[in-house]
Amino acid sequence: MRFELDTIGVIHSPYQEKFGIPRQPALAPSAPVTLELLPPYNQPDCVRGLEAFSHIWLTFVFHETAARGWQPLVRPPRLGGNTKVGVFASRATHRPNALGLSLVALKGIDTTDGVTLQLAGADLLDGTPVLDIKPYIPFVEAKPEARGGFVDGPPPQLAVQWHERARADLAAWADTPPWLPALIDEVLAQDPRPAYQDDPARVYGIRLAHCDVRFSIAANVVTVLEIVTPAP
Ligand code: SAM
Incomplete structure (x- = not known):
């Protein structure tokens, strides 16, 4: 099956190039990131009730690298860049369908002119197309006992x-x-x-x-x- 997907919004972020963007959200909470919804999704009705959630999931396209395709094996930076794991055991950008998934803090919703979501801690390039937004539901999705594979714990900081x-x-x-x-x-x-x-x-x-x-x-x-x- 093939699907056609619509961009529902676009990210505005201080990250103007891929190099330097944190490898996961929340690692740089000072980044002021906004998500501007596009017509016909930029109606206040589309986000009614969303303000009650502190965090949201964003499904987006790794648009800058999508054309480069994918490989079955990737070399995660967390493993030193030499050890290979399967693409589906990683969060690599080069993957089938080039889809990304980030959990970000929702700081506010502005509906004065269209709909703009204020986010914090996103790991997203300026101009990233977003395909979907879903509220994060802690009682279902928070799993403190979960195993984190080769990314068990935050990376060391310099x-x-x-x-x-x-x-x-x-x-x-x-x-x-x-x-x-x-x-x-x-x-x-x-x-x-x-x-x-x-x-x-x-x-x-x-x-x-x-x-x-x-x-x-x-x-x-x-x-x-x-x-x-x-x-x-
Ligand atoms: N949290 C997401 C996930 O797990 O799907 C993204 C993880 S990915 C390892 C994070 C990296 O994606 C960032 O460090 C940045 O280099 C890259 N990136 C962010 N936005 C992108 C975009 N629109 N196109 C290509 N690469 C992007």
């Missing part, structure tokens, strides 16, 4: 330090969003490097909230070196 230059870059930018410093800390603490890379001399860059955040990593400490902010 310490993050800021070079004076990076702080000055943000201070000089009139439009610095108040949440941006915390988001940079949270994102870099996740160690965005590919699993096999450990080069203290290398300067990495992440596009975050229209800024270019440059950093290096040595001895499990991230140093934020410079932040190239948008031209006025």
